Amino acid sequence: MKIVLGIKWVPNTQAVRFDPKTGTLIREGVPSIVNPHDLDATEFALQLKDKFGGRITAVSMAPPAAIMGLQHVIGMGVDDGILASDRAFAGADTLATSYVLAKVIEKIGGVDLVVFGQETIDSSTAHIGAQVASWLKLPYVYYVEKLVNYDEKKKEIAFLRKLEDREEVYRIKLPAVISVAMHSQKPRPVRMSYKIMAKLENPIQIWTNKEMGLDPRCIGLKGSPTIVGGITWTPEVPRKKEVFQGDPKEAVKWLIDKLKEEGVIPF
Amino acid sequence: MSFDPSARKKKKVDCGKLCPEWECRQPGEFEGIWVIGEIEDGQIHEASLQMLTPARNIAEKLQTWIEGVLIGGDKEALEKAAKEVIYHGADKVRIIYHPDLKVYSADQYALVLSEEAKRVKPEVIFVAATLRGREFGPYIANTLRAGITADCTNFDVDMKTGDVVMIRPPFGAIMLAHIKTPTRRPQMGTARPNVFPIPERDESRTGEITWIELESIPQRRAFLEEVTIIPQTELPIEKADYLVSGGRGVATKELWSLLEELAKEMGAVVAGSRKAVDMGFIPHEKQVGQTGKTVKPKLYIAVGISGAAQHTFGIREAGIVVAINKDPEAPIFKASDYGIVGDAKEVLPLLIEEIKKLK
Numbered sequence A: 001m002k003i004v005l006g007i008k009w010v011p012n013t014q015a016v017r018f019d020p021k022t023g024t025l026i027r028e029g030v031p032s033i034v035n036p037h038d039l040d041a042t043e044f045a046l047q048l049k050d051k052f053g054g055r056i057t058a059v060s061m062a063p064p065a066a067i068m069g070l071q072h073v074i075g076m077g078v079d080d081g082i083l084a085s086d087r088a089f090a091g092a093d094t095l096a097t098s099y100v101l102a103k104v105i106e107k108i109g110g111v112d113l114v115v116f117g118q119e120t121i122d123s124s125t126a127h128i129g130a131q132v133a134s135w136l137k138l139p140y141v142y143y144v145e146k147l148v149n150y151d152e153k154k155k156e157i158a159f160l161r162k163l164e165d166r167e168e169v170y171r172i173k174l175p176a177v178i179s180v181a182m183h184s185q186k187p188r189p190v191r192m193s194y195k196i197m198a199k200l201e202n203p204i205q206i207w208t209n210k211e212m213g214l215d216p217r218c219i220g221l222k223g224s225p226t227i228v229g230g231i232t233w234t235p236e237v238p239r240k241k242e243v244f245q246g247d248p249k250e251a252v253k254w255l256i257d258k259l260k261e262e263g264v265i266p267f
Numbered sequence B: 001m002s003f004d005p006s007a008r009k010k011k012k013v014d015c016g017k018l019c020p021e022w023e024c025r026q027p028g029e030f031e032g033i034w035v036i037g038e039i040e041d042g043q044i045h046e047a048s049l050q051m052l053t054p055a056r057n058i059a060e061k062l063q064t065w066i067e068g069v070l071i072g073g074d075k076e077a078l079e080k081a082a083k084e085v086i087y088h089g090a091d092k093v094r095i096i097y098h099p100d101l102k103v104y105s106a107d108q109y110a111l112v113l114s115e116e117a118k119r120v121k122p123e124v125i126f127v128a129a130t131l132r133g134r135e136f137g138p139y140i141a142n143t144l145r146a147g148i149t150a151d152c153t154n155f156d157v158d159m160k161t162g163d164v165v166m167i168r169p170p171f172g173a174i175m176l177a178h179i180k181t182p183t184r185r186p187q188m189g190t191a192r193p194n195v196f197p198i199p200e201r202d203e204s205r206t207g208e209i210t211w212i213e214l215e216s217i218p219q220r221r222a223f224l225e226e227v228t229i230i231p232q233t234e235l236p237i238e239k240a241d242y243l244v245s246g247g248r249g250v251a252t253k254e255l256w257s258l259l260e261e262l263a264k265e266m267g268a269v270v271a272g273s274r275k276a277v278d279m280g281f282i283p284h285e286k287q288v289g290q291t292g293k294t295v296k297p298k299l300y301i302a303v304g305i306s307g308a309a310q311h312t313f314g315i316r317e318a319g320i321v322v323a324i325n326k327d328p329e330a331p332i333f334k335a336s337d338y339g340i341v342g343d344a345k346e347v348l349p350l351l352i353e354e355i356k357k358l359k
């Protein structure tokens, strides 16, 4: 099975601290990581490869530093990586990002399955999977948790996916796009030996727009229909903001009295 | 300032500047607001009805109409849903019907809806960001080469240009980004369930229902083979009146079980912050906040939660908010009614004891 895996290199929002004075998150010095939900996707793709053989190519559109993200998933067992990186790609919204990714996948050629994470921790749009599917005119299923069946002859694969109150089994014709449900897998650790190989054999290619040859009107800012027009502040919800600081016993009594006054004791 | 509808026609797009993969269309050709109605188990989804709230607001500002758009293969369910959509505020409803559309399939539904949108040319499309909406919505946007903004928390109109302003918190801030798509129509936006209320139901409302009976539809390539409904053992957090919510500050086995005990004693449902989800203490459907759920309990008790804007966004509709946190500087105290500065390890057992006494 020829698999493409989409990963994003994101600031580690876990390590981002909140600045109560300015109300913003402190991003300086925050290390970047592979989007954690993409590790679920990586694990899922690796399991397919373990079972059916084939090749996994990780792709990312990002500045050069994201090469570390590709090295990370290669360390987990992914075969090689392609980083689409060019100043001309900068400022892309999800339409323009998905365009470049779709063109990368086209250029790779012969891909059976494209695997994405459910969403990124920094933007959480969950757009990219569906948008890449749309550019490539492929069927797709989101929130995949498990493989149910793969029929190599018929080129069909069946997955179990979960919505809030139901599990669904989808059979889908290949080539197809899926997104893997976040928290659904236990991503395997990086193996040092793989990582060293990754550095020695250098299986990561960087494709700039020289290699890609995309129309500048379709990429980056120009290829993005959405623009950020301004910034405002979230209106604060009026709250009483009464705070008790002191003996915990007293504090709890104080709180119970307040809740009684408000009539929000459940019994 | 009010919007001058003739401004629509004044907008001109230079086709030579557009990506050749985008069909060049003048914004002036587009009018009306679509609200896509999701039908689940024969019923219109509440989250779709909620989208009629911002749609009404935008329709008034743009002096235009709201059209509910339904797709499916079950005439009875479609007819029933269409009435609900009108009772809740749509001016009219468009029903796209084909017997083979009985079962949802993301790309097929999205392609059918995109084709209809190309023909009808609405200037705005709203989709509820349910799990299915998050799946088919971006495919429609992409097929139309339209801009789409996910998880908006509000919508507005730029009165000069008539552009819809999609308002959403960007990465890591209390700030709100105002996102527009000045040169492309339709303009698409989604909002998570419960961010907006369902408009009042009024059975006296009427509206035209247009049936589009398709002769052929794109081939289905993803087939739903099996559905297993998971029985729900407790109320979903968005329906609960009492929530006890935990964050990283209680993300240890010992403290979390105290949190659960408190919830049990109170008859409350347990929820949590994104960190509680990331650390495996609760599933994502119990996450409160911008990328989780908006909840409206009578009482929300946040324990060991710092109060990041992405979290408190989810509790702005809550009745009384209580915070227990050992850091007196934690922003959660500014977003709550009653706060206790203290260690959950000490405060929770005492609170459980007091609650027991009350019963």
Ligand SMILES: Cc1cc2nc3c(=O)[nH]c(=O)nc-3n(C[C@H](O)[C@H](O)[C@H](O)COP(=O)(O)OP(=O)(O)OC[C@H]3O[C@@H](n4cnc5c(N)ncnc54)[C@H](O)[C@@H]3O)c2cc1C
Pocket: A013, A014, A121, A122, A123, A124, B170, B171, B172, B246, B247, B248, B249, B250, B272, B273, B274, B275, B276, B287, B288, B289, B290, B291, B292, B293, B303, B304, B305, B306, B307, B308, B309, B310, B311, B324, B325, B326, B327, B330, B342, B343, B344, B345
């Ligand atoms: C795009 C985006 C979307 C997001 N969406 C959401 C969302 O929907 N929901 C959400 O919750 N977050 C969301 N986040 C994450 C959010 O920014 C915060 O990182 C998160 O809410 C913090 O979780 P927390 O309060 O549990 O943890 P922390 O911020 O680590 O806070 C832990 C708190 O516990 C207190 N504490 C520690 N020990 C104790 C103790 N023993 N007793 C009492 N108090 C103690 C500490 O003082 C601290 O205030 C999002 C972030 C991004 C970037």
Ligand SMILES: Nc1ncnc2c1ncn2[C@@H]1O[C@H](COP(=O)(O)O)[C@@H](O)[C@H]1O
Pocket: A006, A007, A008, A035, A037, A038, A041, A059, A060, A061, A062, A094, A097, A101, A115, A116, A117, A118, A119, A120, A123, A124, A125, A126, A127, A128, A129
């Ligand atoms: N720049 C990117 N390069 C490669 N894959 C991406 C990129 N951005 C997002 N993805 C993939 O698309 C998924 C959904 O991302 P998002 O739409 O940003 O929430 C992620 O989990 C990744 O698998």
